[in-house]
Amino acid sequence: MTKALKKQEIIDHAYELFYDHGFHATGVDKVMADTGISKRTLYKYFASKEDLIAELIGHYGERFLSTAPVEIARLSPDPAGRVMALFDFRKAMFDEGSFRGCFAISANLEYSGRDTPVQAASLKFFETFLNYIKSLCADGGYKDPDKLAGQVIVLFNGAVVASQASRSPAPFDAAKSVLAMLLAAAK
Amino acid sequence: MTKALKKQEIIDHAYELFYDHGFHATGVDKVMADTGISKRTLYKYFASKEDLIAELIGHYGERFLSTAPVEIARLSPDPAGRVMALFDFRKAMFDEGSFRGCFAISANLEYSGRDTPVQAASLKFFETFLNYIKSLCADGGYKDPDKLAGQVIVLFNGAVVASQASRSPAPFDAAKSVLAMLLAAAK
DNA sequence: CTCAATGTAAACAGATCGGTTTACTTTTAA
């Protein structure tokens, strides 16, 4: 097995464990056991637990960018409808139980207040995500797409967090009703 | 010192520690040492660490309800302006560095996916908070205050989380601009 | 004054934490 594959294997297992059980609550021993590797190997690929988590956030971002745009374009062939489709996309994942909240938000809050690689990685993700929303707004032909994107991301984060906390996709409906107004005004 | 005072002392110290350093990252030993009590005393007042955290969420809610309405009424003598004043109230705390995110959201996310007293307590807080927003909407004379409150809380949570993650009050401005539209439409 | 309640300090339990290191085996590529 090549280096890259081994590393990817660690990432895949660690990603699921941290996502499901939290960051401080999941020890590196669990990651080792789950992946089936020794501690030495783990620390050959990652300098520290926090560095591993930072890389996982990058992995989360890449996964999002490689799946969301395709699915969103499928949901709305019309570019103008894709901002709304972003919300439908996430809501659908909540409905089917495959969305467990935003990995980057969860990581950021759990390491909140400190300066760690985790903070840097999550801030980078937020920037990437905001840029994606900006592109959706611009391509949709909306006025002042940068300002609109800033409003949309707040709405989106609120829906994600509330859905995760309440284990219900209902907050997405409230968010979508606000978004509809926002989009109508920016048409 | 009476029972109630002793318990309150534990709560006060534990509240600060968990707020600043996170829940799993803060051990009960730290709470003991900081409060200046023995482990036996701690476990006399609280059955477990998770029960302690659940009570802290209740404490967070009480603290909010005993301070926010007063300050918000001061910020906006006109009831119609108090929904917006809620956002100004929190934004001001971010500006002065005294707001560290929502205690209940942080706790809920860190214990996400499991069924603990922490979940129950945070859900109860969200309900209390939503009811407060509903009362602000109703007293402000807005149409369909229950629906409006559901939209407002999503917006609010999004601003809180984004501010905490980015350590900037800027998301509150985006949220406020959306809220202004929302309130205008519900006038 | 006395006795029960409340507190303390500290040992103990068994487990886990992140991280390093040693000794040995397997794989892989020249």
Place this chain on the structure above:
DNA sequence: TTAAAAGTAAACCGATCTGTTTACATTGAG
């Protein structure tokens, strides 16, 4: 074939985790 690279298992480090228990001191109300 051989030597380097990469892997393993496991001991070790010092610290921490939640929670229980024991033995003793303080306190306060009747």
